[in-house]
Amino acid sequence: MRKSQASYTKLLAALLLSFSIFFTHSAVFAAAPASSASSTVQEDGVEQYKQFLKEKFGIRLTGTVTKGEFIEAVADILGYVPSGEKVTFTDVKEDQALFSSAAALYENGILSGPAIQGDQVLTNTVAVSIAVRAADLKELAYTYPSAKVNKVLSQLKIKSSALGTKGAQEVAAAVDTGLLPDEFHKNFKPKSAASDQLIHTLLGKVLITKGLYKKYIGYVNDADIYAKLSSAYETSDIIDAPKLQTLVNTALKQDLITGYSIKDSRFEPNFIESLALVYGHSDFKHAIQLIGLLRSEGLNAKVQFEPKTSAFIHLAEWGDPGPNVVQIENGNFIAYAKEYDLEFEFATVQDKAAFQDVILTYAKKNVVDQAGLISGSWWQPLYYSSTELKDYELITNNFITDPDSSYTVNPFSLNEDSAKVVAGLKAIDPDAVITPIQFWVDKPFFRYLHGEAL
Structure with a gap:
């Protein structure tokens, strides 16, 4: 249903201060036209793993990598720290930099000790063995009988001896599960130094099996999206x-905010921030057409669907508030609306920047009954980035979290109003966990926050 500007304004009240396994995770892609919807699995590869590890953890291993450096990287990406229980190694003392990471991996069954041999060059076999254990696959590996091991290792042209x-069991399991991808099979030499391509791929695959990599439902160009x-x-x-709530x-009720949104952090896609954009809406037909629009414009991207509930004050004089409302003391209502965020991760920053031109041309209403727009287009579309983009404006999400649940509340505000919003929320609940986060939003929505119509 096409919204009038008046009814749209009511719905946008909710947004005035609001913001809301295995190895088939997807790979680098070139933008492709809609006519070539992909029916093949798109998977991330070594370049995407390198970028993810660098941006999320500051990890970039190059040249000749030691076993100790790999141990530190594994501990970092898994967030493992030692418990403080007594751990003793024959070649690493407590005051050495490697000790903390080695102890943490030892306590998690990834290293066995008593010697760590951290100064040794990391070999292919050692890298795979550590990765299998870090990925929680070692019990599976140790079920492999010798015949099964030998059959798998024949693909690598190596013998279990x-x-x-x-x-041998760990390498075989790595092959079968995809932890060791096909491109590394041909030249896999057990005692050779592990290449940076193999090292970063193993770290990426470990993150995937542990549920710590990107989460998304597919690509814009997927045939089943x-x-x-x-x-x-x-x-x-x-x-x-x-x-x-x-x-x-x-x-x-205190008019401190005019609306908010609730999200569930379990749907957070963990995309690379420099490549990611979030687009919010309420109309599912609009979402379907938006995906088709991006395909038609040659913009492919990973897609994550994030459920969102928006809440806003519905004045009594507006008439029937519909379902999902709670009446408050002054006779008005708090109305709740089912909405969503679509988060995209593009292949390049150029594709990310191109998203705005598509929206402003085909999904931004400028006049009543405007033709040539996709269904449900808003006067002030809402999309934003956690990294700076040209022709976007900086605002604040006064982000509220609950230590006892995965839910978050996302009240948006102008930067200059953030301190007042936070102080007001703290006055209501001094124990509230509020973290103001600045981000970049499209100019039409920024103008809306200033009370402008378009």
Whole structure:
């Protein structure tokens, strides 16, 4: 249904201060036209793993890498720290830099000791063995009988006797599970120094198996992306987070904010920030057409669907507030609306920048009954980036979290109003966990925050 500007303004009240396994994770892609929808699996590769590890953890291993450096990298990406229990190694003392990482991996069953041999050059076999254990695959590996091991290792043209019993089982399991991808099979030499390509790939694959890499439902160009979007939307619902809503509903009643959104951090895609954009809306038909629009414009991207519930004050004089409302003391209502965020990770920063031109041309309403737009286009579309973009404006998400749940509340504000919003929320609940985060939003929505119509 096409919204009038008046009804749209009511709905946008919710946004005035609001913001809201295995190895098939997807790879680098070139933008392709819509006519060539992909039916093949798109997977991230070594370059994407390198970029992810560098931006998220500051890790970039080059040249000749030691076993100790790999141990430190594994501990970093998994967030492992030692418990403080007594751990003793024959060649690493407690005051050495490597000790903390080695102890943490030892306590998690990844290293066995008593010697760490951190100064030795990291070999292919050692890298794979550590990765298998870090990826929680060692029990699977140790089920492999010798016949199964030998059959798998024949693909690498190596014999199990060159690896030892457990080493052979671990390499075989790495091949079968995809931890050791096909491109490394041909030249896999057990005792050769591990290349930076293999090292970064293993780290990326470990993150995937542990659920710590990117999370998304597919690509814009996937043949089944519409079915995946439909399933995600149909299985989402109004989010109920009583503890957080008590705080922000009180803020609504006090006119401290005019709206907010609730999200579930379990749907956070963990994309590379420099390549990611978030687009918010309420109309599912709009989402379907937006994906088609991006395909038609040659913009491919990873896609994550994030359920979102927006809340805003519905004045009594506006008439029937519809379902999903709670009446408050002054006779008005707090209305809850099922919405969503689509988060995209593009292949390049150039593709990310090109997104705005597509939206402003085909999904931004400028006049009533404007033709040539996709269904449900808003007067002030909402999309934003956590990294700076040309022709975007900086605002603040007064981000509220609950240590006891995965839910978050996202009240947006102009930067100059953030301190007042935070102080007001703290006055309601001194224990509230509020973290103001600045980010870049499209200019139409920024103008809306200033009370401008377009």
